[in-house]
Amino acid sequence: MADAGNKESATIGGDEFTNTELENNKNNTMVQEGSTLLRRMEISVAEAEKRTGKNTVNMQEIFTVYLIETRSIDAITEGHNPAPDSLWRRYSEFEILRNYLLVTYPFIVVPPLPEKRAEFVWHKLSADNMDPDFVERRRVGLENFLLRVASHSVLSNDKILYHFLTEEHRWKEVVYETGFQAKADSRIKALSATFRVKNPDKRFTEMKHYSDELQSLTSQLLRVRARVADRLYGVYKVHGNYGRVFSEWSALEKEMGDGLQSAGHHMDAYAASVDDILEEEEHYADQLKEYLFYAEALRAVCRKHELTQYELEMASSDLISKKQQREELATGMVRTFSFKGMTNKLFGQETPEQREAKLSLLEEQIVQGEETVTEKTVECEEYVKGAWVDMQRFKEQKDRDLREALIGYAIMQISMCKKGIQVWTNAKECFHKM
């Protein structure tokens, strides 16, 4: 599986490197640099197993664990063939890792995990998390997640990630020690908050709009595809009835009997073939789902920009108003209406000492405010730069991956058509012999 994993990583991350491409990539921070983790380490999610244990409320539960195997590439190229290091992780641990990454690298479009529960199911597919097919597809999805993260120029250098892959014990304690949980909570709040940004970066607004569309369209596509699969299943299965009736009929006939009987077998084969066809198509659905979830991640990056921009704007306007206040206080001129000003007029102004105190407080605040604004400006600029780079990378990856997915889908359809022609041609021959 490790080898297939490598091959998969080659196409998913776009790491089909020729020498010329490597040269180009060195100057291009967008694409994976030579130092990503995946360059140094082979990673795969090799197996899945069921375990029983006590959960948080001390009740017995069954859950699935996945075997992560890693090997140093240097060791392999040097000719040794070491056994891989391995450890077991649950889906929930992957979730923790991802939440940590989301919070730590908010400007990165973080790869999504495979779905928590089976959705967009067509009727035959089990919505049960324990179903072996579901578990298998999840294993593939988790491996895909790790490969994507490990080939990302920024994410792959994270120590927590490395720890996750190499040390089974204490990982949870370590990750919680980073304090990401608190940031995670505020992040969620921020994502759903409503606030108005005066000068958003237009590119981010467009990208957010696009992420909404991508989400809506992939979700719609998945829903309709599931219905199409359901109907296709019906068409194929009904043909199985021909198998039975031809067989019964052939018993009545003399010369026609053999031809009918054989034709009936072909009809049975036709009906049975749809199971494999649709199982294969689930792979296509999984590819679409990945980008459905990716759309969410992309949206989050855009929203984080808005939040950062908003905070900057707030800090700026706060600074301006403080400066205004200072000016008023210093010159005695009231520029804007305020109750303070009115009461001052009515009840007499403050004492010079009071004014002095206020002024120095304001000065402090203004100094602080200016620092804040500078910080926020830098934060914003850096965020925009980092996010824009990653969004470009994401866009190219998406175009590549979805194109590959469509090609794969077309190939599946071609295979299905060829099988159909084969079966009906066989049946036709049998009919001919009747």
Added chain:
Amino acid sequence: MSAGTPKSLASSGQKPIQEICHPLGAEETAPVLTPSPDVGNTTTSIRGKDLSLPNGTPVETSSPASSSSLLNRLQLDDDLEGETRDLFVTVDDPKKHVSTMETYITYKVTTKTTRVEFDLPEYSVRRRYQDFDWLRTKLEDTQPTHLIPPLPEKFVMKGVVDRFSEEFVETRRKALDKFLKRVADHPVLSFNEHFNAFLSAKDLNKKQGLALLSKMGESVKYVTGGYKLRSRPMEFAAMGDYLDMFTQKLGTIDRIAQRIIKEQSEYQVELRVYGPVYTTWALSEAELQEPLEGVASCVASCSNALDELTQDMSEDFLPVLREYVLYIDSMKIVLKKRDNIQAEYESKLEAAAFRKEERASATQVPTDVEKCHDRVECCNADLKSDWDRWQNNKRQDFRQLLTGMADHNIQYYEKCLAAWESVIPLLRDKQPQETETDED
């Protein structure tokens, strides 16, 4: 006459058709061509496959492209027994007639023949359904012991089915064509004078009323007949059993075919929603726009192909299946008639034997009883040969029907295959490298 030798009824299955002189044969015998088994001339039996045009050029019937259009229209079947044909009938060219009293459809009936029973070698007449119905009634009356092929359903509910829609007219035309062809292929029925009149007369002198009365009389007599059958010969009992079971199977196949059509229609409904989602998505994309639109158009092509498949099955498959049920019903009636003829004979024989005892002067068997006996023998012989013919036709018809079904499905998949294969280069375009990893 003893029970063994049949009278000079052409239907006796004693002499194979091959031995009857073919008009186009090398040895031209007397122009009077009777199907009598006494004609012992040898012939060069020309099988359907080796047919040649009047000018002598051989015709390749297996590839329609090289056949003449004439033979194309006459739809030569692959004839296993090598029956010679000297009578070709076609029904086509439906036309609507509107008069003050009514609106109806007529069909052109074209005949080409070398038989001397016909004055001309070619005829072209217009007939409406009523005329076909008249013919069938006449055939039933005049050939009561034979299996007459069925007609398509007579009555259609005016509100439910459009009698003038293209599909309905075409389905009916095919069934009428089949009917005439079956009659024309029958060694006895095809020589019936009413059939001749149907094909050749300018106006049919139908005498509808009389025919109706006589039909009722015969049917009542032979179908309901007051005589009780003592024992049905095994072979006829077997026929009856077979027909019952076969009807059942046909019913099942009909239901399955209908179900498939329904499922396919629902599949198509979803496809028509599915394709446009790709188109909508394409609007939001730049590089992926063309690939997505390509996929959308593929889905649309497949949907159209599916539509054609469903239509073909509705128009070609189901009607023929249903018509066979009618055919079986006709056959069952013939079996029943036979039973009654036998029963009549048995009871008359019994009565005669009883009377003979009474009179104690056994001189001769009463002619009445003898006539009955002959009738039984004829009927049995006719039925046997008709049964064999029917079985053979059934085999050919179903071979054709099911092969047709397979063909329709193959064509459907070929259309879809072509669509998806054509989109692959479109999808692969702009790739920096050709990836072969996904090829199967």
